[in-house]
Amino acid sequence: MERGRTLATPVLRAAVDRLAPPMDTVAAYHFGWIDAHGRPADGDGGKAVRPALAVLSAEVTGAAPETGVPGAVAVELVHNFSLLHDDLMDGDEQRRHRDTVWKVHGPAQAILVGDALFALANEVLLELGTVEAGRAARRLTTASRSLIDGQAQDISYEHRDRVSVEECLEMEGNKTGALLACASSIGAVLGGADDRTADALETYGYHLGLAFQAVDDLLGIWGDPEATGKQTWSDLRQRKKSLPVVAALAAGGPASERLGEILAADAKSSDFANFSEEEFAARAALIEEAGGRDWTAEEARRQHTIAIEALHAVDMPDPVREQFTALADFVVVRKR
Amino acid sequence: MERGRTLATPVLRAAVDRLAPPMDTVAAYHFGWIDAHGRPADGDGGKAVRPALAVLSAEVTGAAPETGVPGAVAVELVHNFSLLHDDLMDGDEQRRHRDTVWKVHGPAQAILVGDALFALANEVLLELGTVEAGRAARRLTTASRSLIDGQAQDISYEHRDRVSVEECLEMEGNKTGALLACASSIGAVLGGADDRTADALETYGYHLGLAFQAVDDLLGIWGDPEATGKQTWSDLRQRKKSLPVVAALAAGGPASERLGEILAADAKSSDFANFSEEEFAARAALIEEAGGRDWTAEEARRQHTIAIEALHAVDMPDPVREQFTALADFVVVRKR
Numbered sequence: 001m002e003r004g005r006t007l008a009t010p011v012l013r014a015a016v017d018r019l020a021p022p023m024d025t026v027a028a029y030h031f032g033w034i035d036a037h038g039r040p041a042d043g044d045g046g047k048a049v050r051p052a053l054a055v056l057s058a059e060v061t062g063a064a065p066e067t068g069v070p071g072a073v074a075v076e077l078v079h080n081f082s083l084l085h086d087d088l089m090d091g092d093e094q095r096r097h098r099d100t101v102w103k104v105h106g107p108a109q110a111i112l113v114g115d116a117l118f119a120l121a122n123e124v125l126l127e128l129g130t131v132e133a134g135r136a137a138r139r140l141t142t143a144s145r146s147l148i149d150g151q152a153q154d155i156s157y158e159h160r161d162r163v164s165v166e167e168c169l170e171m172e173g174n175k176t177g178a179l180l181a182c183a184s185s186i187g188a189v190l191g192g193a194d195d196r197t198a199d200a201l202e203t204y205g206y207h208l209g210l211a212f213q214a215v216d217d218l219l220g221i222w223g224d225p226e227a228t229g230k231q232t233w234s235d236l237r238q239r240k241k242s243l244p245v246v247a248a249l250a251a252g253g254p255a256s257e258r259l260g261e262i263l264a265a266d267a268k269s270s271d272f273a274n275f276s277e278e279e280f281a282a283r284a285a286l287i288e289e290a291g292g293r294d295w296t297a298e299e300a301r302r303q304h305t306i307a308i309e310a311l312h313a314v315d316m317p318d319p320v321r322e323q324f325t326a327l328a329d330f331v332v333v334r335k336r
Numbered sequence: 337m338e339r340g341r342t343l344a345t346p347v348l349r350a351a352v353d354r355l356a357p358p359m360d361t362v363a364a365y366h367f368g369w370i371d372a373h374g375r376p377a378d379g380d381g382g383k384a385v386r387p388a389l390a391v392l393s394a395e396v397t398g399a400a401p402e403t404g405v406p407g408a409v410a411v412e413l414v415h416n417f418s419l420l421h422d423d424l425m426d427g428d429e430q431r432r433h434r435d436t437v438w439k440v441h442g443p444a445q446a447i448l449v450g451d452a453l454f455a456l457a458n459e460v461l462l463e464l465g466t467v468e469a470g471r472a473a474r475r476l477t478t479a480s481r482s483l484i485d486g487q488a489q490d491i492s493y494e495h496r497d498r499v500s501v502e503e504c505l506e507m508e509g510n511k512t513g514a515l516l517a518c519a520s521s522i523g524a525v526l527g528g529a530d531d532r533t534a535d536a537l538e539t540y541g542y543h544l545g546l547a548f549q550a551v552d553d554l555l556g557i558w559g560d561p562e563a564t565g566k567q568t569w570s571d572l573r574q575r576k577k578s579l580p581v582v583a584a585l586a587a588g589g590p591a592s593e594r595l596g597e598i599l600a601a602d603a604k605s606s607d608f609a610n611f612s613e614e615e616f617a618a619r620a621a622l623i624e625e626a627g628g629r630d631w632t633a634e635e636a637r638r639q640h641t642i643a644i645e646a647l648h649a650v651d652m653p654d655p656v657r658e659q660f661t662a663l664a665d666f667v668v669v670r671k672r
Contacts, residue, residue: 020485020488020489021488022488022492023484023485023488081451085447085448085451088443088447089443089444089447089448107424107425107443108425108491111421111424111425111447112421112425112484112487112488112491114451115417115421115450115451115454115484116481116484116488118451118454118455119454119477119480119481119484120481122458122473122477122480123474123477123478123481126470126473126474126477127474129470129474131467131470133470134462134465134467134469134470134473137458137462137470137473138459138462138463138465141455141458141459141462142459144455144458145452145455145456145459148359148448148451148452148455149356149359151448152356152357152358152359152448152452153356155444155448156358
């Protein structure tokens with residue numbers, strides 16, 4: 001993943017530098033390149049899974065990894081556009097151990113800079129002026145639409161009492177799967193791959209995304225705050241209907257029923273914001289007892305397997321296949 | 337303009353129908369197709385200048401007006417994406433005589449549906465899958481970036497004491513000129529026009545946009561609320577540094593100086609929100625006395641002339657040229 005970051009970051013920074021002030025500064029803060037006072041920072045730029053996939057996918061076609069760089073940058077821009085807007089919509093105050101953009105620079109800048117990054121993503125691709133870039137931009141647009149659909153589902157599910165496991169998987173496929181699918185194929189598309197190859201790489205990325213999100217959902221409840229940069233029981237505090245929760249509710253049995261009663265009462269509670277650590281810990285224990293934790297861990301492995309199998313449909317050099325496999329392995333064992 | 341609306345609206349509605357619920361409903365409310373309770377409405381869909389320009393520009397190349405329709409729809413989608421986000425950023429509660437989306441459906445839906453319309457704009461073009469569509473998408477992306485730059489300038493100017501006439505024109509060129517430039521050329525690009533033709537049509541549209549905005553700035557102060565759908569003295573209430581204001585402040589002389597003192601005091605006033613009609617009327621009278629109203633009206637005519645002249649560089653059928661001219665004439669005489 002280091003290679004994806006090393007190749008993509010300078011081009012990403014150059015793209016962000018094109019933004020007019022103060023958007024360039026706000027974006028630089030978001031990416032962790034400067035702190036809230038404008039001083040240079042060496043921030044945690046995230047896991048860089050997406051750029052790694054994009055440059056790797058270029059090599060599927062025999063092209064140099066550099067061919068995938070505009071795709072890597074475009075995907076990172078779309079990903080970060082969605083983070084800026086989602087953090088504001090969800091009222092999330094922290095990301096990657098730092099205050100979110102809307103907290104530091106205000107809601108208007110979060111909206112505006114998100115918009116600018118989204119536009120920049122298309123610019124970075126379309127200015128290549130090639131047929132391949134047009135195809136890449138089209139796939140990126142499809143992925144962006146899925147991302148937005150997923151956020152719409154996420155918001156609407158928060159207002160509902162019950163969400164099925166299928167609905168949750170569909171939402172996570174939109175929010176996480178679609179853009180990882182695009183990342184996994186965009187370098188290949190830029191390298192001239194045919195649609196069949198690109199589609200197979202998208203299938204790999206989509207299921208990798210579902211595995212990624214299942215692990216994220218586990219970390220959102222049982223993750224180490226030091227590693228994740230989020231609060232303890234982060235997803236429970238936000239009443240997020242994540243996979244472990246919906247799987248536990250769907251499982252049936254005494255723990256599942258008790259959990260259902262508690263969460264229904266929580267939804268009506270005006271005191272929820274003041275709940276203690278122990279109260280969240282009790283809910284996490286019930287989710288685990290009802291089988292939600294085990295089911296989600298198994299789901300991550302299941303999606304990992306489907307992702308790896310999708311690679312079989314694509315001819316590629318052995319070292320490239322090994323790296324796709326290693327990236328998938330990383331996604332399911334990561335702690336942050 | 338009726339033709340642009342008639343050709344583009346069904347395709348626009350079909351595009352918006354692709355949005356997942358509840359985004360389709362929120363967007364339909366924004367476009368005036370339904371009311372806040374979801375009942376069908378025959379809302380004021382705006383002036384439809386942009387779709388008219390887009391379908392007309394297709395005919396420059398000898399193509400059928402229908403060739404410009406995906407461009408008309410894409411431009412309308414970008415325009416409305418920016419309205420949704422700008423209304424939220426600016427805290428505007430009314431548009432086209434109706435409550436804005438964030439007032440009715442909340443800030444999150446305004447952000448989300450804006451994002452969705454922006455993505456849909458690219459989708460509508462890129463799914464054509466042609467080289468021309470890729471070129472059109474690139475021009476639309478450039479225009480979108482300008483639009484966002486203009487909104488950034490607009491926001492930052494509101495926090496400043498003084499804005500020069502040049503800065504105001506640059507901001508208005510970004511906010512209004514760029515997308516009208518794109519609308520005026522996108523049909524031609526889809527019809528296979530070369531870059532020189534497209535650039536000349538963009539010049540027409542850009543200056544038409546500046547004329548349009550100068551008229552908008554006049555209507556924002558002296559417009560009839562019944563016609564514009566805005567409050568009386570709308571731009572003054574928002575302390576907008578629009579063209580009449582900055583021109584009046586730059587003019588020098590007693591009225592200009594008095595206006596400067598009053599606006600500087602207003603900027604610090606905590607009671608500004610409770611100002612009476614008479615207080616705004618007095619400010620408007622000073623702007624007029626300092627020459628801001630006349631200067632802006634003259635600027636509208638000047639930009640109109642540049643726009644018409646840009647058409648000379650392009651070969652096109654006479655009826656097409658006449659319609660471009662009629663559209664430019666409409667823009668400077670309109671009352672809403």
